[in-house]
Amino acid sequence: LKASVALDELAIIDRYFRPLAGEGAFALKDDAARLHVPPGRDLVVTTDLVAEGVHFRPDDPPASIARKALRVNLSDLAAKAATPLAYTLAIAFGRRVDERWIESFAAGLRGDHERYGLTLLGGDTSAAGGPTMISIAAFGLAPRGGMAHRFGGRPGDLLFVTGMIGAAVAGLAILEGERFEGIDDAARAQLVARYREPEPPMRLASAIAEHASAAMDVSDGLVGDCDKLAAASECSAIIDAERVPLPLGLAHDVDIVSRLITGGDDYEILAAIPPSKAEAFRAAASAAGVAVAEIGTLTVGKERTEVRLRGRPLTLYRRAYIHLQADKR
Amino acid sequence: LKASVALDELAIIDRYFRPLAGEGAFALKDDAARLHVPPGRDLVVTTDLVAEGVHFRPDDPPASIARKALRVNLSDLAAKAATPLAYTLAIAFGRRVDERWIESFAAGLRGDHERYGLTLLGGDTSAAGGPTMISIAAFGLAPRGGMAHRFGGRPGDLLFVTGMIGAAVAGLAILEGERFEGIDDAARAQLVARYREPEPPMRLASAIAEHASAAMDVSDGLVGDCDKLAAASECSAIIDAERVPLPLGLAHDVDIVSRLITGGDDYEILAAIPPSKAEAFRAAASAAGVAVAEIGTLTVGKERTEVRLRGRPLTLYRRAYIHLQADKR
Numbered sequence: 038l039k040a041s042v043a044l045d046e047l048a049i050i051d052r053y054f055r056p057l058a059g060e061g062a063f064a065l066k067d068d069a070a071r072l073h074v075p076p077g078r079d080l081v082v083t084t085d086l087v088a089e090g091v092h093f094r095p096d097d098p099p100a101s102i103a104r105k106a107l108r109v110n111l112s113d114l115a116a117k118a119a120t121p122l123a124y125t126l127a128i129a130f131g132r133r134v135d136e137r138w139i140e141s142f143a144a145g146l147r148g149d150h151e152r153y154g155l156t157l158l159g160g161d162t163s164a165a166g167g168p169t170m171i172s173i174a175a176f177g178l179a180p181r182g183g184m185a186h187r188f189g190g191r192p193g194d195l196l197f198v199t200g201m202i203g204a205a206v207a208g209l210a211i212l213e214g215e216r217f218e219g220i221d222d223a224a225r226a227q228l229v230a231r232y233r234e235p236e237p238p239m240r241l242a243s244a245i246a247e248h249a250s251a252a253m254d255v256s257d258g259l260v261g262d263c264d265k266l267a268a269a270s271e272c273s274a275i276i277d278a279e280r281v282p283l284p285l286g287l288a289h290d291v292d293i294v295s296r297l298i299t300g301g302d303d304y305e306i307l308a309a310i311p312p313s314k315a316e317a318f319r320a321a322a323s324a325a326g327v328a329v330a331e332i333g334t335l336t337v338g339k340e341r342t343e344v345r346l347r348g349r350p351l352t353l354y355r356r357a358y359i360h361l362q363a364d365k366r
Numbered sequence: 367l368k369a370s371v372a373l374d375e376l377a378i379i380d381r382y383f384r385p386l387a388g389e390g391a392f393a394l395k396d397d398a399a400r401l402h403v404p405p406g407r408d409l410v411v412t413t414d415l416v417a418e419g420v421h422f423r424p425d426d427p428p429a430s431i432a433r434k435a436l437r438v439n440l441s442d443l444a445a446k447a448a449t450p451l452a453y454t455l456a457i458a459f460g461r462r463v464d465e466r467w468i469e470s471f472a473a474g475l476r477g478d479h480e481r482y483g484l485t486l487l488g489g490d491t492s493a494a495g496g497p498t499m500i501s502i503a504a505f506g507l508a509p510r511g512g513m514a515h516r517f518g519g520r521p522g523d524l525l526f527v528t529g530m531i532g533a534a535v536a537g538l539a540i541l542e543g544e545r546f547e548g549i550d551d552a553a554r555a556q557l558v559a560r561y562r563e564p565e566p567p568m569r570l571a572s573a574i575a576e577h578a579s580a581a582m583d584v585s586d587g588l589v590g591d592c593d594k595l596a597a598a599s600e601c602s603a604i605i606d607a608e609r610v611p612l613p614l615g616l617a618h619d620v621d622i623v624s625r626l627i628t629g630g631d632d633y634e635i636l637a638a639i640p641p642s643k644a645e646a647f648r649a650a651a652s653a654a655g656v657a658v659a660e661i662g663t664l665t666v667g668k669e670r671t672e673v674r675l676r677g678r679p680l681t682l683y684r685r686a687y688i689h690l691q692a693d694k695r
Contacts, residue, residue, distance in 0.1 A: 043691040043692070043693065043694065044691065044692045044693070044694050045688050045691050046688055046689050046691070049692055063515060063517075066516060066517065066594075066598050067446070067515050067516050067517070067582075067598070068412060068442040068445055068446060068516065068582050068583055069410045069411060069412035069442050069443065069445075069446045069448070069506075069513075070410070070411045070412070071408050071409065071410055071411075071508075071513055072409045072410075072411050073408075073409075074403050074409065079400050079402075080400065080401045080402075080403065080409070081398045081399070081400060081401075082398060082399045082400075082401050082454060082487055082488065082503075082505075083397060083398035083399070083454075083488060084454035084455070084456050084488055084489060084490050084501075084503060085456070085490045086456040086458055086490050086492055086501065088458050088492045088494035089494065090494060090495060091492055091493075091494050092492075113397040113398050114398065116397055116398075117396070117397060117398045119398070125411060125412075125413035125503050126413070127413050127414070127415040127456075127501040127503075129415055129417050129458075129497075129499045129501075131496060133691070133692070133693065134692050134693075135692055135693040135694070136692050136693065136694050138692070139692055158411055159411065159412060159413055160413060161413050161414045161415050161501075162689055163415055163417045163420055163421075163499075163689050164420070164689060164691070165417035165418065165419060165420050165496070165497045165499060166419060166496060166497055167460060167494070167495060167496015167497045168458075168494045168495055168496045170458045170492075170494060170499045170501075172413075172415065172456040172458075172490075172499075172501035174411075174413060174454050174456075174503035176411075177398075179400075184398075184400055186392060186396050187395060187396050187397065188392075188395070188396075253396075253397050254397055265395075269395050269396070359374050359375055360375050360491055360492050360493060362372040362373065362374050362375070362462070362493070363372070363373045363378055363462070363463050363464055363465050363467070363468055364372065364373070364462065364463075364464040364465065365372065365373050365464070365465050
């Protein structure tokens, strides 16, 4: 490497990240930002990281990696009935990057700023070797006292899920060389696109605030995430797998269905809606342009979610993606 | 690996991180937290990451790694005149860890909760391979309108620095096998300890709020960081190297002095104080138990900081640790 062709951290920030800074970020020329919370609103904070080899692949387009890093956080905000506001960005680069990569990454962020009304508050970068890791803390605003939670669901509540489940995990399998019979290349490309760029249903936030007794984002696998919502709500749950919105052409095979509903990376919303509010929730979702499907119910009990396929219990060998295991002492 | 000896993510969170959760964190059983900003205060947000091989070493004690990950953020808060409140924690584990590692890491966090008045708001973990990376976003409270900035310094302001500069970079060199002549093993151990566990001068926050025209934390190297404060304040600066508080026994060698004042990892505070407030600032620092040293002045100009050693200009071959370089297009 010649010094003459290198762009250092300060030049990178100046050229590509400073234009993304918003109110309170002091043009990224300070050590910290000031975040203003308007009266009558609650500040909602979440953090999610994406890691190369886990959430994205080394050859994914940098703009897609940027969007995914942001959106895996935005889905948490929407599921809590919050509107996105701003975020901080920490990147540990695993390998030397070129300016083109950073320019494309920043362009991906910029597009989502416009799409979701976001600004960058601050960040940190490091070059550490190994897989690249991008960690975001995202901030949103919910109506005062109106934040949704995983807890609060009650037996009898209907379970709704947004969008499509399993597209991302199928897309990743395709990138890893798997061919799914019965779908064409255009369908495969759509699944890959969804793995690379989730589309969290941000416009559902107000319907969640108004109608949901409990809600969460679906990120680690629908079944395992439903277990978490049910447990936090001190309930059990039933999911009818044939009602789960799956990618067209993949629902014929029970093993594939099992993978799709436990694979993760969906960044959709699972919501518990009291039956009395179901019609209003459907109408609000429709008005917001968000597809929702009723897939099951919360039930009395403490067991894990029972998944049925055409009325018969479906045996699952895993329930969700497990991010971390440690050896016991 | 046998499944019977593995502890999964949920069990790890339940056992080691849930006890660290504070108000608004919903016992880490939700997707996001709610952060309350009391009336009359401003919320200050910062993010810094630490990466294995850059900020800590694989064999560092896990409790030290936890403290360092937190404290590199806390120094930013103190430098902005903010009192620590809470943080989010994202960890990408590079290798399989055991329960003992996590227990010790969590104990390190817990000790700093008590020491600094912190709580954990939420987090995310992943197992990605490569070096372990820990990214924290930290939240603090400043008096309304009282946040300090890098900008605001004026020519004639006196430059003060807290604590000691260069101990961490010397400690790292010792860990890498360097012996510094003229110091004993006890002194070496102290330098290593400072590399592993910075001690940001948190109690200086109110003196900064009251007396500083500009302030920042010293994290990438005193000289380079002084360049940043001076540039943000549209000034130049002079530092007298012999007035910089350096580790005992290392100030005799001009090459070592150069390394100490440009090496980084200090997590001290550099503050610009108008001469009329210098006495009051010294008294406030003394009352807070924080050692401060006057090391130079802001001057008229746009040049980088002039460093003098016993009255003669000191030529430096680098000014700070550079975290990231990218290849130009």
